[in-house]
Amino acid sequence: MSERIEADLCVIGAGSAGLSAAAGAAILGLKVVLFERGRMGGDCLNYGCVPSKALLAAAKTASRIARAGEFGIRLGPAEIDYAAAMDRVRAVIAAIAPTDSVARFTALGVRVIEAEASFVGPRRVAGGGVEVDAKWLVVATGSRPSAPPIPGLAETPYLTNETLFDNRARPSHLIVIGGGPIGLEMAQAHIRLSSQVTVLEAARVLGKDDPELANAVTLALRAEGVAIREGAPIASVARGADGVSVTLDDGTRIAGSHLLVAAGRKPRIEGLGLERAGIAHGPAGIVVDRRLRTSNPRVYALGDVAGGPQFTHVAGWHAGLFLRNALFRLPASVVGAAIPAVTYTDPELAQVGMTEAAARAQGHAVRILRFGFADNDRAQAEGETRGLVKAVVDPRGRILGAGIAGPAAGELIQPWVLAMSKGLKIGALAEAIAAYPTLVEVNKRAATSFYAPLFLAKRTKTLVRWLLKLA
CATH class of the missing domain: 3.30.390.30 (FAD/NAD-linked reductase, C-terminal dimerisation domain)
Known part of the structure; x- marks a missing residue:
């Protein structure tokens, strides 16, 4: 028989938005239940912002050593220990993890349930043998890597940001599909860590950014040896004798040891039972109004799952808007905000x-x-x-x-x-x-x-x- 809990707030997802909303509500004295099926801290801590910046820091150190002669300092060639660099990435994650841990949130008074959750009614969520009825509910399940419909990709081993940082063997030739921020950041990190790197982009790299500014980044990466091919649609992908093989629409074949797919993200809404709660959604995510309310007025969607800019700082900001709107009844809107976007290349x-x-x-x-x-x-x-x-x-x-x-x-x-x-x-x-x-x-x-x-x-x-x- 399931345990039944009456709560003020039920949060699904322990990423930036969910944790911030849960912590804020608990500090204000609300009874809060938090569901998380994966790792506490979500994508940013475990697969995104933190590990990528830690790897970029290692790569920048290698770059500074390579440039030391410009400053009158004579050093030998840097010896790259890729496995050790990845070990440091894990150490950085471990150093930050206590801030997002079950122990910390339990100490705040949050009931953390480490299980998958779904709606069973307009104001009821179930998971891990527990049913929660709440006055307010928050969906903050984030997003996941999106695999483009390329023939052969499903049958070919490839990396995403969720698996890249578990790889301790340095790629001899990393092929990156996607010329957005994630693709270019990891391309530069790996060229500096002694991998050969090819970036394939169907349109223009950094296509959402000002072309003049994007060109400054592109020139820098090319100067470091990254092969960037723009306007290069992919015809097919296949497992190769020593890795992977990518064939472009023009017939060009590129062979590499590893393939990284960094071609966008999609909201995590599968299995949430949104229909049972009367929550409208579409390909971009859960449909929300300017105050982040869903079609169910008792449910808010925050962060990537709400279909807006996919940034950790936006997710945290969303949590603050939720607290203002739902708890304090102070109208706060997402419209017109000045939201910065940063690509952490060099x-x-x-x-x-x-x-x-x-x-x-x-x-x-x-x-x-x-x-x-x-x-x-x-x-x-x-x-x-x-x-x-x-x-x-x-x-x-x-x-x-x-x-x-x-x-x-x-x-x-x-x-x-x-x-x-x-x-x-x-x-x-x-x-x-x-x-x-x-x-x-x-x-x-x-x-x-x-x-x-x-x-x-x-x-x-x-x-x-x-x-x-x-x-």
Whole structure:
């Protein structure tokens, strides 16, 4: 006979959104039940953000050793121990895991049930021999890698972000299907760890990003030896004698030791019994309104499963919106938020708001402000001069979007995020005092360039001469 629990909140999924919602509610004194069928911490901790950045850190260390001669330091060639690098990845995960652990959430007062859960009614969830009736329910089951419909792929062994970090044998030739952030990050990591790497993209790599900024990243990866083929649809995939074989539509055959599929993600909604709870869903995920409510007003969907931007920081933000909307009855909407997106290659690529193309497509009159890292003194000192800041503003200085390709772009995008979130105009960034010498000066210099036409105008010079006569 099943155990029956009456709860204030029932959460399905212990990733960023689910954990944040459960912790917040428990701290506020609610009775919370949390279901998780896999690993606590979800995709980000175990298969995504954390392991990928740990591997990128190892790869960047190898790159710095290779560049040491530029700084007058003589070192021999780096010896790559791929298995040890992967062991460190696991160690980083283990160091962070206690924050997301069953023990921590139990200590917060959350009842954690390590089992698969599904709806059995509009406000009832069952799993692991337990049935939970709750006032509020949250679905935060995330997303999983999507395998494209390529002939032969199902019969060919391949890696995804969920299996890549369990591989301790260095790929001699890694073929990557997909030129998005995951594909390019892992391509650069492996080229720096002494693998041969080929990236295959049917359209344009980093297709959601500004082409000018994406090109800065593409040039950097190609300079390091990554073979990137754009506009290269795949005809078939097959198991090869020593690994895998990929045939392109034009007949080109590429053989490799390992295949990584990084061609998008799809929401995890299978087996949830959404129909039994009256929850509408589609290919993009669970259908939600601007407050993240589903068609069942007692159920919210948060994070990747809600069909929006698939970022851990968005999932955590969703949890905060849920707490405001459901518990405090304070209207909070996902519409109009300034959400940053970062690709953690070297140089990094960060974007918030509209790209130039998107702004023009929506009919905005725009001015484009640029400033290159090559003109930044700190970047010159550190030998990190690739890339630029590119801001999209309207003629009155309203910031429509900003993108950065360059060192620490993920950090440097934050002033633009803050400005857009608070409705600040370009003058706010231009007037801010930036410490010298810092990389953040690139933001100020880009913002200041908005006023260049005014300072260089003939009428301005005439006014200055007139004022000098009065001095």
